[in-house]
Amino acid sequence: xxxxxxxxxxxxxxxxxxxxxLSAAYTLASGGLEVLLLERGDYCGAKNVTGGRIYVSPVxxxxxxxxxxxxLERFIAHEEVSLMAQERxxxxxxxxxxxxxxxxxxxxxxxxxxxxxxxxxxxxxGAMLVTRSRVDDVILENGRVRGVRAxxxxxxxxxxxxxxxxxxxxxxxxxxxxxYEAGNYALGIKExxxxxxxxxxxxxxxxxxxxxxxxxxxxxxxxxxxxGFLYTNKDSLSxxxxxxxxxxxxxxxxxxxxxxxxxxxQRPEIARLIRGGETVEYSAHVIPEGGLKAMxxxxxxxxxxxxxxxxxxxxxxxxxxxxxYAMASGYYAAQAVMNAYQKGDFxxxxxxxxxxxxxxxxxxxxxxNFRESLSVxxxxxxxxxxxxxxxxxxxxxxxxxAGPKEKLYPTIRKHLGIKELGALFKDYRRLKKI
Amino acid sequence: xxxxxxxxxxxxxxxxxxxxxxxxxxxxGKAKDQRLKKAILVCPAGxxxxxxxxxVTISVDGCLECGTCLIACGPEVLEWRYPxxxxxxxxxxx
Numbered sequence: 001x002x003x004x005x006x007x008x009x010x011x012x013x014x015x016x017x018x019x020x021x022l023s024a025a026y027t028l029a030s031g032g033l034e035v036l037l038l039e040r041g042d043y044c045g046a047k048n049v050t051g052g053r054i055y056v057s058p059v060x061x062x063x064x065x066x067x068x069x070x071x072l073e074r075f076i077a078h079e080e081v082s083l084m085a086q087e088r089x090x091x092x093x094x095x096x097x098x099x100x101x102x103x104x105x106x107x108x109x110x111x112x113x114x115x116x117x118x119x120x121x122x123x124x125x126g127a128m129l130v131t132r133s134r135v136d137d138v139i140l141e142n143g144r145v146r147g148v149r150a151x152x153x154x155x156x157x158x159x160x161x162x163x164x165x166x167x168x169x170x171x172x173x174x175x176x177x178x179x180y181e182a183g184n185y186a187l188g189i190k191e192x193x194x195x196x197x198x199x200x201x202x203x204x205x206x207x208x209x210x211x212x213x214x215x216x217x218x219x220x221x222x223x224x225x226x227x228g229f230l231y232t233n234k235d236s237l238s239x240x241x242x243x244x245x246x247x248x249x250x251x252x253x254x255x256x257x258x259x260x261x262x263x264x265x266q267r268p269e270i271a272r273l274i275r276g277g278e279t280v281e282y283s284a285h286v287i288p289e290g291g292l293k294a295m296x297x298x299x300x301x302x303x304x305x306x307x308x309x310x311x312x313x314x315x316x317x318x319x320x321x322x323x324x325y326a327m328a329s330g331y332y333a334a335q336a337v338m339n340a341y342q343k344g345d346f347x348x349x350x351x352x353x354x355x356x357x358x359x360x361x362x363x364x365x366x367x368x369n370f371r372e373s374l375s376v377x378x379x380x381x382x383x384x385x386x387x388x389x390x391x392x393x394x395x396x397x398x399x400x401x402a403g404p405k406e407k408l409y410p411t412i413r414k415h416l417g418i419k420e421l422g423a424l425f426k427d428y429r430r431l432k433k434i
Numbered sequence: 435x436x437x438x439x440x441x442x443x444x445x446x447x448x449x450x451x452x453x454x455x456x457x458x459x460x461x462x463g464k465a466k467d468q469r470l471k472k473a474i475l476v477c478p479a480g481x482x483x484x485x486x487x488x489x490v491t492i493s494v495d496g497c498l499e500c501g502t503c504l505i506a507c508g509p510e511v512l513e514w515r516y517p518x519x520x521x522x523x524x525x526x527x528x
């Protein structure tokens with residue numbers, strides 16, 4: 001092995017034992033580096049929340065040994081999306097043989113189980129994990145990160161990985177972050193609702209380990225940017241909403257976040273799905289949705305940033321993703337660190353390879369391709385106007401009155417005047433950006 | 435049993451570990467700051483409220499540590515850090 005730049009301390013200190021930090025720890029320890037991971041929770045996963053689904057396909061090859069044993073819940077074989085108007089809803093359901101073929105594309109998941117398990121795998125590879133330990137600061141010397149301060153101790157390392165989640169105080173203290181802007185973040189709120197396995201399978205038409213994913217948009221967030229979700233786990237449901245923090249704090253109508261979730265649960269479409277279930281946990285988490293524009297620096301002298309800390313999550317409508325980006329960025333950060341280790345140089349010039357690795361992978365390719373998605377999807381018409389419009393058209397199409405029924409074309413045109421068609425066309429053109 | 439479960443009862447389902455000092459504080463002289471009013475709406479645990487004097491107050495018990503208040507209101511009005519290691523909410527499902 002090449003000479004260390006710093007002989008004292010660890011090769012790598014990782015702040016945060018979520019999926020980014022653990023993926024990095026696992027990869028680095030597999031490569032023989034001396035890794036210390038600090039996690040502020042009682043165990044890895046204690047502070048983490050997911051809506052409920054991980055897409056395994058993009059990261060399957062990066063961790064070939066992991067997926068057979070990983071404690072995932074159900075593979076998603078049935079997808080539904082609903083437009084919710086105030087008094088009615090329209091649902092599209094997608095089933096396909098491709099969703100039922102191995103290897104499965106995505107799974108429902110609970111973080112406390114997954115992260116705790118991944119922590120054990122990283123430890124098995126030789127990483128040192130210390131829980132109940134909050135990183136308070138970084139050690140900066142002449143602009144270069146030399147380690148961290150945690151629990152009153154100075155811990156030194158050749159390089160630090162900031163994997164401390166969406167607020168990333170570690171990246172902030174290293175001067176790598178942009179200021180928080182409410183428009184770049186969404187709040188997710190979730191209940192885990194326990195329900196008998198058999199009831200779940202009967203209610204959602206599932207065979208064996210099949211799972212269902214349901215998304216809802218429109219009235220569920222009172223017309224604000226966001227949506228509702230429901231994922232089936234083995235013997236529980238993950239039910240929640242995601243709503244833009246800017247919309248929640250600044251847009252009419254004023255609705256308190258917890259009330260949005262309660263209103264959602266009381267919708268008849270939802271109430272019957274969760275009937276008889278028992279809520280066992282109530283959680284919340286912030287999601288970075290600002291994409292490339294909101295991203296701070298991914299590396300500096302002696303430091304790399306990965307996962308939510310780097311802003312690596314994305315909302316593109318029917319797929320909302322983050323965990324795969326966290327795992328992949330942890331993996332590529334580890335690769336960049338191992339190359340820097342060979343050279344004995346942890347300067348930002350050497351560590352910039354991290355960004356090139358991400359650009360060559362699905363991670364920054366996706367962020368490049370979908371860089372306009374937030375601005376396109378934030379269109380309030382998607383959350384207020386269209387759900388009501390489509391609901392009203394269907395209501396009239398399906399309606400059989402006491403007297404004669406109106407012809408179909410005028411029924412539809414009644415809802416779609418020249419002005420509406422013009423606006424529709426404009427929205428359609430904007431969609432081409434994603 | 436279709437009654438809505440109160441927020442307090444929901445928070446009561448979570449595992450919390452006490453410890454240390456309050457990790458979120460309203461900065462001195464900012465209790466009436468307009469920016470702080472947003473916290474009342476955005477906090478998923480309903481920890482913020484406004485008293486009759488028009489001051490926003492916070493009760494940190496039950497905090498889910500999401501950071502939404504910090505992002506909505508800004509670090510100029512809120513002093514925000516994570517609770518000490520091994521304290522605060524410990525999600526069993528997540």
